[in-house]
Amino acid sequence: MSKNDIKVALIGNPNTGKTSLFNQLTGLNQKVGNYPGITVDKKLGICKLSATQNAIITDLPGTYSINPTSIDESIVLKTLLNKDIKASPDVILVVADVENLKRNLLLFSQIKDLEIPTVLAINMVDQMDKKGITIDLSLLKKELNTEVILISARKNEGINDIKAAIIRCHVAAKASPLCGINSKVDPDYFDKLKEVSPNYSLYELWLMVTQNNFPETITKKEKEDLLAFKEDVSKLKKYQHKETIYRYQEINKILKKTYIIDKTKAKDLRGRLDKVFTHKIFGYLFFFLILLIIFQSIFDIASVPMDFIDGIFAQLSDFAKSNLSTGVLTDLLTEGIIPGIGGVVIFIPQIAILFLFIAILEETGYMSRVVFLMDKIMRRFGMNGKSIIPLISGTACAIPAIMATRTISSWKERLITILVTPFTTCSARLPVYAILIALVIPDKKVVGFLNLQGLVLLLLYALGFVSAILAAYILHKTLKIKTKSFFVIEMPNYKLPSLKNVFYEVVEKTKAFVFGAGKIILALSIVLWFLASNGGESYKNAAQNVTENVVNQNLNDEQLQQKIASAKLENSYIGIMGKSIEPAIKPLGYDWKIGIALITSFAAREVFVGTLATIYSVEADDENTTTIKQKMAAEVNESGGKLFNFPVGMSLMVFYAFAMQCMATLAIVKRETKTWKWPLIQLFGMGLLAYVASFLTYQILS
Amino acid sequence: MSTIATLYIGEIGYISEESLDFIPLKLLEMGCLPGAEVQLVQIAPFKDPLYICVNGSHLAIRKETASLIKILKASL
Numbered sequence: 033m034s035k036n037d038i039k040v041a042l043i044g045n046p047n048t049g050k051t052s053l054f055n056q057l058t059g060l061n062q063k064v065g066n067y068p069g070i071t072v073d074k075k076l077g078i079c080k081l082s083a084t085q086n087a088i089i090t091d092l093p094g095t096y097s098i099n100p101t102s103i104d105e106s107i108v109l110k111t112l113l114n115k116d117i118k119a120s121p122d123v124i125l126v127v128a129d130v131e132n133l134k135r136n137l138l139l140f141s142q143i144k145d146l147e148i149p150t151v152l153a154i155n156m157v158d159q160m161d162k163k164g165i166t167i168d169l170s171l172l173k174k175e176l177n178t179e180v181i182l183i184s185a186r187k188n189e190g191i192n193d194i195k196a197a198i199i200r201c202h203v204a205a206k207a208s209p210l211c212g213i214n215s216k217v218d219p220d221y222f223d224k225l226k227e228v229s230p231n232y233s234l235y236e237l238w239l240m241v242t243q244n245n246f247p248e249t250i251t252k253k254e255k256e257d258l259l260a261f262k263e264d265v266s267k268l269k270k271y272q273h274k275e276t277i278y279r280y281q282e283i284n285k286i287l288k289k290t291y292i293i294d295k296t297k298a299k300d301l302r303g304r305l306d307k308v309f310t311h312k313i314f315g316y317l318f319f320f321l322i323l324l325i326i327f328q329s330i331f332d333i334a335s336v337p338m339d340f341i342d343g344i345f346a347q348l349s350d351f352a353k354s355n356l357s358t359g360v361l362t363d364l365l366t367e368g369i370i371p372g373i374g375g376v377v378i379f380i381p382q383i384a385i386l387f388l389f390i391a392i393l394e395e396t397g398y399m400s401r402v403v404f405l406m407d408k409i410m411r412r413f414g415m416n417g418k419s420i421i422p423l424i425s426g427t428a429c430a431i432p433a434i435m436a437t438r439t440i441s442s443w444k445e446r447l448i449t450i451l452v453t454p455f456t457t458c459s460a461r462l463p464v465y466a467i468l469i470a471l472v473i474p475d476k477k478v479v480g481f482l483n484l485q486g487l488v489l490l491l492l493y494a495l496g497f498v499s500a501i502l503a504a505y506i507l508h509k510t511l512k513i514k515t516k517s518f519f520v521i522e523m524p525n526y527k528l529p530s531l532k533n534v535f536y537e538v539v540e541k542t543k544a545f546v547f548g549a550g551k552i553i554l555a556l557s558i559v560l561w562f563l564a565s566n567g568g569e570s571y572k573n574a575a576q577n578v579t580e581n582v583v584n585q586n587l588n589d590e591q592l593q594q595k596i597a598s599a600k601l602e603n604s605y606i607g608i609m610g611k612s613i614e615p616a617i618k619p620l621g622y623d624w625k626i627g628i629a630l631i632t633s634f635a636a637r638e639v640f641v642g643t644l645a646t647i648y649s650v651e652a653d654d655e656n657t658t659t660i661k662q663k664m665a666a667e668v669n670e671s672g673g674k675l676f677n678f679p680v681g682m683s684l685m686v687f688y689a690f691a692m693q694c695m696a697t698l699a700i701v702k703r704e705t706k707t708w709k710w711p712l713i714q715l716f717g718m719g720l721l722a723y724v725a726s727f728l729t730y731q732i733l734s
Numbered sequence: 735m736s737t738i739a740t741l742y743i744g745e746i747g748y749i750s751e752e753s754l755d756f757i758p759l760k761l762l763e764m765g766c767l768p769g770a771e772v773q774l775v776q777i778a779p780f781k782d783p784l785y786i787c788v789n790g791s792h793l794a795i796r797k798e799t800a801s802l803i804k805i806l807k808a809s810l
Binding site (some may be wrong): 044213272303310315316405520 | 761786796
């Protein structure tokens with residue numbers, strides 16, 4: 033980033049192809065904030081405008097107006113009102129959909145009144161012929177008093193024109209307002225408002241008054257003066273209504289001269305598809321069919337690369353072991369780092385497939401239909417139709433899911449959605465389930481064709497979903513929060529998904545997950561390895577003690593080494609920790625080794641498998657590195673039976689279904705709710721539920 | 735009095751001027767203006783929300799909001 037870069041804010045209604053344009057302008061030069069401190073809300077990208085000029089483009093959340101009704105939209109307002117030189121945009125690029133230009137121009141008219149240089153990009157112009165639309169471009173430019181560019185972001189048409197327009201606009205002098213809100217609404221009132229400060233445009237001052245959102249640069253005196261305008265709230269509301277109507281009148285006047293639409297040319301694809309997708313029976317059937325396809329693909333398609341990755345990492349450990357000189361560093365590599373990274377990489381196929389489906393559902397416009405279908409049902413449980421998106425995305429990862437609740441405008445509905453989303457079966461639980469199912473559920477068919485293992489997994493997903501819904505209902509009945517519930521969602525046109533957008537979305541989200549969660553997991557693996565290979569006196573003397581104790585037992589060398597390894601682990605720091613919680617987890621069927629995994633997976637569930645991998649490779653220390661599954665299957669309990677038997681496996685799965693073991697999620701909940709109260713309630717509430725439920729599971733089954 | 739909530743599927747009405755104060759700002763901004771033509775496109779299962787087309791925008795709103803917005807029927 034250099035000082036000369038032009039700062040461009042990209043703004044537009046949802047479903048106008050804003051993301052496509054952002055991708056075309058910036059390519060893979062995109063940055064998203066770090067995980068868990070993630071800021072999906074501000075995607076930045078660098079765009080080469082000319083040989084000497086770059087632009088930093090900020091992709092803002094889609095919004096219909098600058099007056100926010102949700103957290104997502106308030107980000108737009110905050111960015112635009114910000115007068116800090118480093119962050120305030122030099123040029124605003126507004127994207128509009130050619131088909132619904134009138135409504136898109138409302139947002140444009142508001143932005144124009146901020147008196148910041150503005151470029152209007154009218155998108156999807158390749159559809160104009162089909163929809164019977166004609167535009168008088170030169171007249172429109174004149175009437176709107178701004179740069180207007182016709183583009184087709186998906187077909188990569190008009191992108192260079194935009195770049196040139198941004199430069200022209202940046203060079204040009206200060207922009208003028210479009211319709212000057214004061215002239216018709218109440219001249220006296222707005223003249224007085226204008227007198228408050230010469231540093232801001234009238235519309236900016238008006239937004240500060242109506243939205244109670246003041247930039248840091250404002251003086252105390254100015255703020256006091258502005259607050260005086262807030263006294264009569266009903267008047268403000270009335271003026272906002274008047275202002276909006278006035279804006280539409282102006283827009284209609286302009287469009288009458290410049291925009292013609294021949295409605296007879298419109299084809300009714302939307303109507304026909306909606307008849308099926310929003311039908312009271314077929315609509316739900318279709319939705320469940322899609323869910324079924326998604327989950328089927330996650331298991332069937334993802335299992336191949338996952339087994340492959342599992343094998344690769346086992347071989348890698350093996351290779352490192354046999355080719356590097358023995359020592360502490362080699363141990364750290366083969367017993368800590370490699371299995372640790374493997375534990376993250378193995379998620380990639382599943383996460384990518386889930387994000388792929390979610391991106392496609394969003395891109396096609398189908399997701400809005402699901403929201404429409406589910407709103408009434410979700411409302412009974414204190415949520416909102418829009419809650420369905422977090423609950424589905426939550427099956428990939430709770431973090432982007434919780435971020436997705438920002439579109440819900442009612443605080444109570446949003447809070448409940450945030451609180452229950454971690455119940456849905458996220459991909460971090462999958463490897464835990466996958467390995468436990470493989471260990472305790474026989475691989476056979478029931479009722480002819482259903483795979484029993486798959487069925488159990490499906491039940492675990494259902495368990496997650498049902499608990500989310502029930503928890504929501506309880507919260508709905510107990511939380512005493514009074515907020516106005518308001519719901520409106522646009523039903524966009526159906527579109528074929530753009531491969532490029534879907535690809536970028538999948539890459540970006542997967543990357544964020546791998547690097548974000550990966551750091552935690554890798555760090556924990558190293559700590560864990562250290563704790564497992566160090567200890568007090570009894571650890572250091574383990575080899576000697578074992579050798580002395582078994583001197584009469586005629587063990588061969590290999591058996592002796594295993595005994596020593598076990599004794600070492602038991603007396604290592606981590607072993608001592610596991611032992612100390614054993615009394616508490618014994619009623620759930622777990623021994624101290626599982627206890628270690630519970631401790632380490634407190635920060636992130638997926639560490640469970642990695643921990644067991646680390647523990648068993650520290651312990652086994654044999655030449656042939658087998659896969660984790662084989663090692664776990666070979667574990668025996670005190671009575672000589674398999675450690676991972678049916679009751680223990682089920683109890684563990686139930687525990688992982690309910691327990692809130694994800695630091696990244698807790699951090700994000702803290703950030704989104706702005707208090708530690710809610711994440712702590714999640715942590716202890718879900719923890720208690722997990723303990724009780726797995727206690728009952730184990731006691732009943734064994 | 736007819737409101738958007740009393741339309742039947744496919745029926746068209748015009749938003750009455752007197753509704754102005756009852757229309758949430760957000761809906762106004764999305765094109766739900768007095769005088770605008772509004773068509774009820776579809777009703778969700780369980781009779782809520784409603785899928786309407788107004789001023790070229792296709793929106794889903796809840797019944798409670800829709801019943802605040804009075805309309806004049808096309809035939810009047």
